[in-house]
Amino acid sequence: MKHRSFVLFLAAIAAVMLSGAVAKPAAADALADIKTRGVLNVGVKADVLDFGFLNPKTNQYEGYEIDIARELAKRLLGDPNKVKFTTVTPKTRSALLDSGELDLVIATFTITDQRKLVLDFSPPYFTDGIALLVQKSSGIKGLADLNNKTIGVAKGADTATRLTNKAADMGNVLLNFSAFETYGEILAALQAGRVQAFSTDGAILKYYEQQDPSTVILPDRYSNEDYGVANKKGNDSLRDWVTAQINDLRNSGALKRWQQKWGIYTENQSIK
Amino acid sequence: MTHGAWQALLADWRVFAIGLEHTLLAAALALVFATLLGVIFGLLGVAPLSSARTLNRVYVEGIRNTPLLLQAFFLYYGLPRVHIVLPVLAVGVVSLSIYTGAFIAEVVRAGIQSVPRGQLEAAYSQGFDFVRAMRYIVLPQALRVIIPPYTNQCVNLVKNTQILSLIAGTDLVYQADTWSSETLLYGVAYITVAVLYLAITLPLANLSRWLERRVGGPVEARADA
Numbered sequence: 001m002k003h004r005s006f007v008l009f010l011a012a013i014a015a016v017m018l019s020g021a022v023a024k025p026a027a028a029d030a031l032a033d034i035k036t037r038g039v040l041n042v043g044v045k046a047d048v049l050d051f052g053f054l055n056p057k058t059n060q061y062e063g064y065e066i067d068i069a070r071e072l073a074k075r076l077l078g079d080p081n082k083v084k085f086t087t088v089t090p091k092t093r094s095a096l097l098d099s100g101e102l103d104l105v106i107a108t109f110t111i112t113d114q115r116k117l118v119l120d121f122s123p124p125y126f127t128d129g130i131a132l133l134v135q136k137s138s139g140i141k142g143l144a145d146l147n148n149k150t151i152g153v154a155k156g157a158d159t160a161t162r163l164t165n166k167a168a169d170m171g172n173v174l175l176n177f178s179a180f181e182t183y184g185e186i187l188a189a190l191q192a193g194r195v196q197a198f199s200t201d202g203a204i205l206k207y208y209e210q211q212d213p214s215t216v217i218l219p220d221r222y223s224n225e226d227y228g229v230a231n232k233k234g235n236d237s238l239r240d241w242v243t244a245q246i247n248d249l250r251n252s253g254a255l256k257r258w259q260q261k262w263g264i265y266t267e268n269q270s271i272k
Numbered sequence: 273m274t275h276g277a278w279q280a281l282l283a284d285w286r287v288f289a290i291g292l293e294h295t296l297l298a299a300a301l302a303l304v305f306a307t308l309l310g311v312i313f314g315l316l317g318v319a320p321l322s323s324a325r326t327l328n329r330v331y332v333e334g335i336r337n338t339p340l341l342l343q344a345f346f347l348y349y350g351l352p353r354v355h356i357v358l359p360v361l362a363v364g365v366v367s368l369s370i371y372t373g374a375f376i377a378e379v380v381r382a383g384i385q386s387v388p389r390g391q392l393e394a395a396y397s398q399g400f401d402f403v404r405a406m407r408y409i410v411l412p413q414a415l416r417v418i419i420p421p422y423t424n425q426c427v428n429l430v431k432n433t434q435i436l437s438l439i440a441g442t443d444l445v446y447q448a449d450t451w452s453s454e455t456l457l458y459g460v461a462y463i464t465v466a467v468l469y470l471a472i473t474l475p476l477a478n479l480s481r482w483l484e485r486r487v488g489g490p491v492e493a494r495a496d497a
Contacts, residue, residue, distance in 0.1 A: 090453065091449065091453065094456050094458075095458060114454065114455065114456070115456060117456075118456040118457075119456070152440075155449050155450065155453055156449075156453040157453070158453075158454070161454060178440030179440055179446070179449065179450055179453075180438075180440060181438060185438075188349050189349070189440075191349075192348070192349045192350075192352040192353065193352050193357065194348070194349075194352065194357075194360075194440075
């Protein structure tokens with residue numbers, strides 16, 4: 001009896017695995033599906049000021065990435081309001097694409113070679129760099145000062161990999177990482193002294209630096225983070241269309257104009 | 273979920289081994305301390321002294337009616353404000369012990385109270401004091417009632433070790449999270465974690481069944497033995 005139920009359990013797991021492998025073929029034409037549906041499902045951040053921010057006063061999403069999503073909805077469906085926003089975190093964003101719940105993720109999602117194996121990305125619409133937020137009183141000036149110390153990062157982000165590579169280049173710098181579910185928890189860990197630095201992309205850190213005046217973002221940037229619009233592999237018509245739109249938005253100067261509107265435009269960033 | 277995903281996971285088996293090690297360590301330590309707390313406070317709950325029973329109520333109701341995660345966050349984020357910085361594994365062990373201990377205390381108290389009061393009175397009349405009456409007369413009979421719900425609490429404790437993943441505790445769930453955030457192969461990672469949890473909890477359940485048989489089933493069956 002007991003063994004039988006265990007076998008049944010294993011069979012259930014096997015079934016789930018097989019269904020993952022064979023079921024849910026990518027839509028024949030994802031673009032046509034969205035038009036039929038009449039609404040574009042987009043995953044965005046709710047806690048990154050000026051990019052994807054759910055304004056608690058208005059309960060509306062706002063920011064640079066929201067502008068891009070609305071523009072895509074306007075071009076595809078003829079109405080900038082035909083877009084349904086879903087809040088994602090670094091941890092949930094790829095799963096929600098896989099499950100088909102979202103058509104696109106525009107959520108400070110850095111294009112990496114490893115991610116390109118699983119998802120498709122548009123050309124970059126923004127380039128940011130990884131930065132460090134530290135307590136002013138700590139006297140930490142850069143990555144070298146964090147030897148043998150712990151850096152708080154977000155689960156699902158590529159920050160730890162990037163910083164580890166950077167530290168390897170510097171030699172003799174050993175970094176430890178603690179990963180948390182939300183940026184707020186990383187800030188709490190920094191305040192509690194659990195971590196000595198809070199690291200993610202500079203644009204994201206800006207909000208938390210404002211939240212806690214005893215912290216400061218260090219000037220150095222440690223990698224180029226190219227943000228791309230992500231979609232599930234296999235939805236080629238959607239990918240090609242989004243790619244064309246992002247290229248057009250860049251060439252027409254719209255991206256630059258929106259970046260200036262949100263105060264995130266920089267001519268050249270100091271990549272170290 | 274493809275063949276390649278499982279190969280990638282096998283290549284990085286050490287990530288999951290580290291997680292398993294920390295989950296096992298936290299669970300084992302917390303099991304010991306939770307059982308100790310549970311027995312002590314369970315006995316306080318049936319003690320003749322009313323202040324002891326009050327202490328039992330305050331502990332049990334205060335702890336079992338607040339979320340475990342909140343208690344762990346308090347130890348992890350809160351205590352450093354007063355300059356008490358427990359290592360993350362200790363935060364896990366302490367919070368799991370205190371939390372599960374409250375449930376075990378109730379299991380122990382209920383088990384003892386399931387033994388007819390006449391047994392304790394008979395023991396008193398034979399000159400036993402409270403501690404000896406418990407040790408020789410009441411607890412051996414209560415054990416049969418205690419073991420099944422106690423096992424439930426142990427299994428819950430093992431699964432609750434996943435709160436470590438929310439405070440960067442490098443347990444199984446945390447390691448799976450970290451690994452799959454790099455590879456995006458969260459499907460195979462979480463299935464592996466589920467199987468590893470089963471590998472811990474199923475033997476625990478079997479051990480409990482074996483213990484139940486050892487301690488004895490119904491009283492009639494024991495009379496024959």
